[in-house]
Amino acid sequence: QVHVVESGGGLVQPGGSLRLSCVVSGVDFRRSTVDWYRQAPGSEHEWVAIITRGNSIMYKDSVRGRFTISRDNDKNTVYLQMDSLKPEDTAVYYCVLDTHTWGQGTQVIVSS
DSSP states (O other): OOEEEEEOOEEEOTTOOEEEEEEEESSOGGGOOEEEEEEOTTSOEEEEEEEOTTOOEEEOTTTBTTEEEEEEGGGTEEEEEEOSOOGGGOEEEEEEETTTEEOOOEEEEEOO
16 A cells, blocks of 8 residues: 655744655655645645656746755655745645655644
């Protein structure tokens, strides 16, 4: 059975940093592509970043230069390092495996 579990969210002040983790089990992780999405209150899901099985990476324009996606295949984990956080980054962040398996999400609140 496939499992996707996010962690690392929390409350942080503007300008601060958080690192989100996404641990995957039940698949050949090295062959998987992982996206991060987020959903702000009252808004639809929006795509944030992707890392492919070949380590190709892309970012949403508004996070490029502030967020860094990476993967550790030995740990079946994808990370989202978020720096210079802004209040508009406040959302529930979701890890999505191979476009169809979603985790439960982790809450990020950026507020002073």
